[in-house]
Amino acid sequence: MSSHWKMFGASVQGRAHRKNDMPCQDYTFSLHRSGVYVSALADGAGSCSHADKGAEIAAQTAARVVSERFGELIEADRETCVRILLEEIRSSIVHAPDYVEPIRNYSSTLLFVAVSGDRYIAGHLGDGVIGGERAGTPFVLSPPDNGEFHNTTFFTTSDQAEERMRIYRGELGDISGFFLMSDGAAESLYNRKSESLAPALLRIREWADKYAADVVEQALHSNLEKVIREQTVDDCSLAIMALARMPEPSPSGEEAREA
């Protein structure tokens, strides 16, 4: 069965990076290709010199690989999925123009969700949160993985990345939305104690039904900047996938967007 998904994303520089004149190290990317819809988000590691570039490479590479190899990845075991994704991301990093050793300069977390037909695959390495909406109720698909301490987590270049990366696959059923957020945005949108999502996400999800894509994207950016960023010193990013409830133009075209 063919369905159409709308995808939005936005990233804003955190107060700490603004104060220290450092770039935003969060990055979101969405890709619609060959009937596969992919939304990816990566959060570059604090003091790594090329973390912003590393986040961009990780999100773009994951989206490309998952869209091209959806059928293979959804059937493969977890270890194979993780190996394919990390090998491709690490290869993209070392082959990037102006690559500066060591690869740890490009460390980032990674979150992605891909949908094709009635199936989805999601992957998550490190902190941040992947959530969803099922029949009007929000749910957490993948919680943060920080290790024991607040300022530690796992990155695309970490020795433990292979064992820490989580892969989720399943039938969509009643799922009609996915939310991907960096740890900065999760500070306001995810309750660590109850492991639940903030009500704001359902309202954001509704915007996808009511407004044009450029309006939703602008609203996402504006809310990250004016409301969500105020609750943290970290960069904030949010990506949304929403099942179109209205008939949409042909989903066969190709589209890529970044934020």
Added chain:
Amino acid sequence: MDDLLISTQELTENPTARVPICLVLDVSGSMTGAPIEELNNGVRYFMEAIRKDDIASAAAEMALVTFGSTVQKVLDFGSIHRQAVPTLTAGGRTPMGAAVNLALDMLEARKQLYSASGVDYYQPWIVLMTDGMPTDDVEQAAARACQLINNRKLTIFPIGIGPDADMEFLKKFSPKRPPLRLKGLNFVAFFEWLSKSVSSTSQSMPGEKVTLESPASWASWETL
């Protein structure tokens, strides 16, 4: 369009991630006079400096254990803006091993409380200060501390006060960071450095290496 603006009521609130710091301080008889006065000044300076820093104040949780006539839990872990500044008095011997054991027990209990309450925390710190040598067995406490440090679960700052501080014993508690000797009675300079270090740590994000300032303002380099 108001519909496109989220209100803070629709967000969730998470507690600030905590930086647990336990001061384990020698108040034995040899600290009588100027040393204990300067130590009190230093502790007061530290607490006031943290209170003036909004981010550090929300994050830092201090505990204070002294060792002298007895091993005493002067302050259990708590927010510094709610803690009364203590006045320490000197007397007795130097039961350092028992004091470090108590500090480690308190840290463990606090971490369990954080986890049960959904509170994130940073790697805990212990500041261990002495002007002499222990009068009890330190082997078990030192082994516990070293195991935590080697597993990256704890940072310890061992500080010697005055020429009689036994740096070899302090070294037993710190397999990675060499003990430093306080320059004179420069407690205030040390606690100023400590408050800045807490402030940097409380603002650090995942993957960010926290670089602490040089201890040159308070440490005597010739002992390194």
